[in-house]
Amino acid sequence: xxxxxxxxxxxxxxxxTAGGRLARQTARDLAAINHSTQIxxxxxxxxxxxxQARVDAVARTGAYAMQQVALLAQMQQQLALAAPAASxxxxxxxxxxxxxxxxxxxxxxxxxxx
Numbered sequence: 001x002x003x004x005x006x007x008x009x010x011x012x013x014x015x016x017t018a019g020g021r022l023a024r025q026t027a028r029d030l031a032a033i034n035h036s037t038q039i040x041x042x043x044x045x046x047x048x049x050x051x052q053a054r055v056d057a058v059a060r061t062g063a064y065a066m067q068q069v070a071l072l073a074q075m076q077q078q079l080a081l082a083a084p085a086a087s088x089x090x091x092x093x094x095x096x097x098x099x100x101x102x103x104x105x106x107x108x109x110x111x112x113x114x
Contacts, residue, residue: 054112061108065101072097 076094080087 057112058105058109062105065105069098069101072101 072094076090080090083090
């Protein structure tokens, strides 16, 4: 014959109660992981957007600068043909202006990357 053991409800939780608590804890843990993943993903996406804006700013500044340097060179050539005696001075002014434009592009790049 088997021996009887006293029932101690307060000492041993029933399997259904323990399983329910475990399921709720697991659901909370999974929700926390999901929330953390969403926040991390949003941070990465935001960082990517900021980097794209920086690239756009530098690229637009550089493209505009190249366009202006090309127009400057064209104007210098036309004026040098019209006034050959001024060609040295025109070349100097074109070079100084080109250096200034390049400095603006460098400053923009530096400012964007701060």
